[in-house]
Amino acid sequence: MTNDKNPFKSMEEKFLEKQRAKQAQGDSKVAGTIPPTKKPIEVKKFAKWALVLTALFAIAVILMANIFVVKENEYRVVRQFGEITRIVKDPGINIKIPFIQSVTTLPKNQMVYNVSESEINTKDKKRIIIDNYAIWKITDARKMISNARNIVNAELRMEEYIYSVVLAELGQLTYAEVINDDKDKNNTSSRGDLNDRVTMRVNELLDEGNFGIEVVDVRMKRIDLPQENEQSIYTRMISERQSTAQKYLSEGDAEKRAIEAETDREVTELLATAKKDAAVIHAEGEAEAAKIYNDTFSKDPEFYNLYRTLQSYSKTIGEDTMIILPADSPYAKVLTGYFE
Structure with missing residues (x-):
């Protein structure tokens, strides 16, 4: 086929x-x-x-690829060809132009930054190591991007300001004032409101540079001594504490002696006054008793003679006493009941 x-x-x-x-x-x-x-x-x-x-x-x-959601704790930065066109602060759903605009995120909440350790000289020429941390936040995202570009650069600039301010402030305090944060009766520490002063001054410098960030608080985490000076400082601190303790002991001993002397003086005065009052009362009692005796015995002289004779017996005659009395003696007459 x-x-x-x-x-x-x-x-x-x-x-x-x-x-x-x-x-x-x-x-x-x-x-x-x-x-x-x-x-x-x-x-x-x-x-x-x-x-x-x-x-x-x-x-x-x-x-869907060009819709973005703004959360409560963030800024969304919309850029067009690298330039910032808008910054969205309020939470919600937004849209950008496809293929032309891009979106980046910046945190709106407070952040913690650990400042690098640094050595500082105090007013009395003591070297110490200060370790700080800062709590900060972005207040104006446009200024922050324009002057610091990103968060890392903003933190570095903030750290520079914190170091310079802390260096100036601690340079006016002695070592003892820096490490001693005890409060007096007025609730005021020896180094005062150091943290508040540092925070305020750092914010002033940041405002001058228009960085769009704010430091909420600056605090000291740790104060250390350089290793080569640590033992000598500890020795001096022990010596100073012992000297202070001895001073307190001496003052306490002197105060004790003063109190004892004052107490002895008051006791002596009280005893003398008491003896004087007792002597006066005793003399008055004796006088009153003598008066009563006189008034009583003058009413019956014979009874008085008898009473006085009996008193003399009680004083002169004991249990083993032998008395030879003449017949005409007053004792014999009283004993025999013969009265002329």
Whole structure:
């Protein structure tokens, strides 16, 4: 066979062509007419809808890629060709121009920065190592980006200012005033409101440079001595504490002696006054007793003689006493009951 084509397929195609021709001429009532195929029309509709869906999907993807959400604790910086076009502060949903604008984030909440350790000389020429930390925040994102570029540079500039201010402030205090934060009766420490002064001065320098950041607080974490000076300082501190303790002991001993002397003087005065009052009272009692005796015995002299005689007996006669009395002696007369 020289022809590989299907003869039945060729006949079908010829038949379909005749039917299309008749339909084109308006003869639509011919028996056995087969309507034209709808496959090309359906393919075109499908391609159209596919194109529409693809376009919608691409638009949705582009929109989703260019929508950004601003949170409560952040700034969103919108740039166009590297230049800042706007800074969004309020939380919510925003959109940027596709392929032209970009969005970066800056924190709005307070941050903690550990300042590098540094050696500082006090007023009395003592070297100490100060370790500080700072709590800070961004107040104006546009100024911060314009003058510091990023957070790292802003922290470095803040650290420079903190170091210079702390150096100036501690240079006016002695070593003892720096390490001693005890408060007096007025609730005031020996180094005063050092942290407040440092914070205020650092903020003044940052405002002058328009860095758009604010230091909330600067605090000392640790105060150390250089290793080569540590032992000598400890020795001196021990000596000073011992000297102070001895001073307190001497003052306490002197105060003790003064109190004891004052107490002895008051006791002596009280005893002398008491003895004087007792002597006066005793003398008055003796006088009153003598008066009573005189008034009583003057009423009966004989009874008085008897009473006095009996008193002399009680004083002169003991248990083993032997008395020899003349018959005419007063004792004998009293004992015998004879009275002239």
